[in-house]
Amino acid sequence: MELTHPPAELSDEDRDAAARVDSLVVGRGYIGRQRAGEVAAAVPEARARILDWLRASAGTGDWRRFERLACVALHLHPEGLGSILAGALEPGVRGVDAEELVDLLGELRAPEGVEPIRAILFERRTSDGPLYALCLKAVQALGEIGTPEALECLGAIATAIPEEWPAVLRRYSAEELGLGRDVRVQPEEG
Structure with missing residues (x-):
């Protein structure tokens, strides 16, 4: 499971960038292609770093942030997203919104x-x-x-x-x- 190896510690810059992404989507409803594009334009490093932010959120058990970042990532198409989402559905992972992740895996068409x-x-x-x-x-x-x-x-x-x-x-x-x-x-x- 890819979630068992989250980054040991995000840099201050990464934590700030992930927080900026989160602030752009939290409480604002559905995260579709347009909103994800707006987020990527506002926080350009999101395209390259979002998988690490997902791993870090999972590693700390911050599942609400994980789900919001996953919704953004779905539309940015980073390689490896399916494995991370599938890992969050593994038995024993508590607190995750399984319905949301199942929906994202289907939309992603992720064989994992x-x-x-x-x-x-x-x-x-x-x-x-x-x-x-x-x-x-x-x-x-x-x-x-x-x-x-x-x-x-x-x-x-x-x-x-x-x-x-x-x-x-x-x-x-x-x-x-x-x-x-x-x-x-x-x-x-x-």
């Missing part, structure tokens, strides 16, 4: 995200109901990632017997695979 997303699905399939917000986000992210491993996971869910997976997750997995609702979901299952 398949295994931790799959693990979340297996872990939460019985406890995430009745709405299954995180699990449905995970199914969608696997569809966006679209690697053979991601599609295999969706196929296993879509064709599972009812006792193994909730009907809503089997149905959404089938839809992500383009199978529509034509899977083994009995009417009484919902």
Whole structure:
């Protein structure tokens, strides 16, 4: 997991620059391509340093800052972002907004995200109901990632017997695979 080796200490300049980036996005809503571009223009070193800032935020357990920086990084396309986001979803990491990171991994189409997303699905399939917000986000992210491993996971869910997976997750997995609702979901299952 890439998060196990955060930088020992950020320089004062790096801490200041990361704080400037954070101040430009905190409390200002959705961080899209335009806002990320504005941040990069205001703090030019963000493009080259944002991965180290993510590692440092994870290393100190500052998950809210980590998530904001990750949203900026998504639109700056730094090499290695997928590994850092996937590492934050590893079992045992507490305090992270898993739904946000799953969404970012899907949007990034990061193959590194398949295994931790799959693990979340297996872990939460019985406890995430009745709405299954995180699990449905995970199914969608696997569809966006679209690697053979991601599609295999969706196929296993879509064709599972009812006792193994909730009907809503089997149905959404089938839809992500383009199978529509034509899977083994009995009417009484919902």
